[in-house]
Amino acid sequence: MKNLSNKNEINIELKFQTDHQPQSDTNCYVTSILDLTGGVDNFWINKMDNKLRNQIKKSLENNLSFNSKHDVKNFYAVYRMTMKRLGTPCHSLGFFEQINSQFPKNVKIMSAYLEGKITGSLFLFTFKDKVYDIWGANDSGFFKIKSNIFLYWNVIEDCIFNNYSFFD
Numbered sequence: 001m002k003n004l005s006n007k008n009e010i011n012i013e014l015k016f017q018t019d020h021q022p023q024s025d026t027n028c029y030v031t032s033i034l035d036l037t038g039g040v041d042n043f044w045i046n047k048m049d050n051k052l053r054n055q056i057k058k059s060l061e062n063n064l065s066f067n068s069k070h071d072v073k074n075f076y077a078v079y080r081m082t083m084k085r086l087g088t089p090c091h092s093l094g095f096f097e098q099i100n101s102q103f104p105k106n107v108k109i110m111s112a113y114l115e116g117k118i119t120g121s122l123f124l125f126t127f128k129d130k131v132y133d134i135w136g137a138n139d140s141g142f143f144k145i146k147s148n149i150f151l152y153w154n155v156i157e158d159c160i161f162n163n164y165s166f167f168d
Helices: 039-046 050-059 072-086 093-102 140-145 147-161
Strands: 064-067 107-114 117-127 130-138
Touching: 039 147, 050 147, 064 147, 072 093, 072 107, 072 117, 072 130, 093 107, 107 147, 117 140, 117 147, 130 140, 130 147, 140 147
Parallel strands: none
Antiparallel strands: 064 107, 107 117, 117 130
């Protein structure tokens, strides 16, 4: 370690050792890609367990609404709040506006609302028959009414109705 002659200068050296060995078994990988083929009823019955179906049913009882407008500003408001809550730096509003303006046919912004107040929003990107969940944000004040579950269910339904095959 060098001599710290300047009081504003800090030198930190970290050393660690681990016995963790990477697994060679390829069966340890999981995927988050949802197969949307077969329609909404098929997805509801065959791809979700009872607990998730019950949570979706409860979320549908809470007077939440859903829209798929390209509302970057509303998405950004809840995104910024979420990043602050998590202690994570966030991209600028201009960053999202640029993506939206450069790829208007590929960007989908879908949001959930309660009495006109945004509860959560997803910034999605589409390519061919796939929808990618790139950024998502939810106001934690609405977790009890399961607004995030409501939002994802509506997004999945929208993707199926618009003939997308996969949600990642």
